[in-house]
Amino acid sequence: MSFILTTILVICTCQILSIIILNALHRKHLSNMHGMLASMALGMLSGILFGTVIGILLNGDLFMSTFLAILIGLSIGFIAGLPFNLFAVIDGSISGIMGGMMGAMLGEMIPMFNPDATIKLLAFFTIMLLLIMTYLTEESIKGNRMISVRTHPFFYTITIVLLFFLIKDIPIIDIEQYNNHSFFDFR
Numbered sequence: 001m002s003f004i005l006t007t008i009l010v011i012c013t014c015q016i017l018s019i020i021i022l023n024a025l026h027r028k029h030l031s032n033m034h035g036m037l038a039s040m041a042l043g044m045l046s047g048i049l050f051g052t053v054i055g056i057l058l059n060g061d062l063f064m065s066t067f068l069a070i071l072i073g074l075s076i077g078f079i080a081g082l083p084f085n086l087f088a089v090i091d092g093s094i095s096g097i098m099g100g101m102m103g104a105m106l107g108e109m110i111p112m113f114n115p116d117a118t119i120k121l122l123a124f125f126t127i128m129l130l131l132i133m134t135y136l137t138e139e140s141i142k143g144n145r146m147i148s149v150r151t152h153p154f155f156y157t158i159t160i161v162l163l164f165f166l167i168k169d170i171p172i173i174d175i176e177q178y179n180n181h182s183f184f185d186f187r
Contacts, residue, residue, distance in 0.1 A: 005053070008123045012049060015130040016042055016076060019137060024083040026141045034140055035084025039092025041133050043077020047099025048106070049126045055107015056115045062108050069100035069107075124164050131156055 023030060023038055051069025058065040077092025110118050 005119070008119075008127075009050070009053065012046070012123065012126055012130065015127065015134065016046055016080075019130065019133055020076075020080050022134070022137050022141075023080065026137075027083045029141045030084075030137070031140075032085050032088065034137070035081060035088040036091045038133060038137070039077050039081035039084070039088045040095040041129065042080040043073050043092040043094075043096030044099035045126045045129055046076040047073025047096045047101075048103040049122050051100045051103020052107040052110075052122055053103075053119060055104040056110060056112075056119070057107075059108060059112060062104065065107060066101055066104040069104040070097050071100070073097060073100035073103075120164060124160070127160055128157070131160070 019038060019042060023035065027035075047069055050072045051065070054068050054072075055062075055065040058068075073096030074093050075096070077094070077096030078089055079092075081088030081090070081092035106118070107115075
């Protein structure tokens with residue numbers, strides 16, 4: 001995996017974890033509907049993004065890429081719904097399963113001569129939607145934080161857009177490296 005792809009996945013993972021932690025810490029100020037929306041969004045977005053990346057990296061092994069993507073989406077949706085109620089857990093889990101299946105299929109179907117554009121677009125949409133989810137959570141909490149998405153939404157948006165414009169011509173996946181079809185063999 002390249003440095004830029006690793007950075008994108010780490011940013012998305014940190015955003016997902018921060019939303020889960022923020023929701024869990026401020027559960028009393030959030031409605032159950034917010035919990036269902038958060039678990040559904042986190043499960044679906046993580047399943048699609050990570051499933052697409054895994055589908056590209058394991059191109060040709062649809063079973064393993066689908067299984068891993070479903071496992072990631074299901075786990076994140078389940079964990080995101082835990083602070084709220086059983087409906088949020090079920091909603092997040094089902095959305096994670098669907099997102100994982102769709103992401104793995106998308107990763108398998110992408111033409112292998114240029115998968116970068118798809119990953120960059122999915123990452124951009126995922127990061128922006130997670131930013132909106134963070135903004136919604138902070139609006140519902142109405143906490144006084146020094147630096148938050150609620151107080152400086154344009155700063156985060158402009159920074160993300162600029163970063164994606166800067167990396168638009170940089171390749172993030174080297175296809176020749178992943179023609180082995182083995183997930184655990186890193187040569």
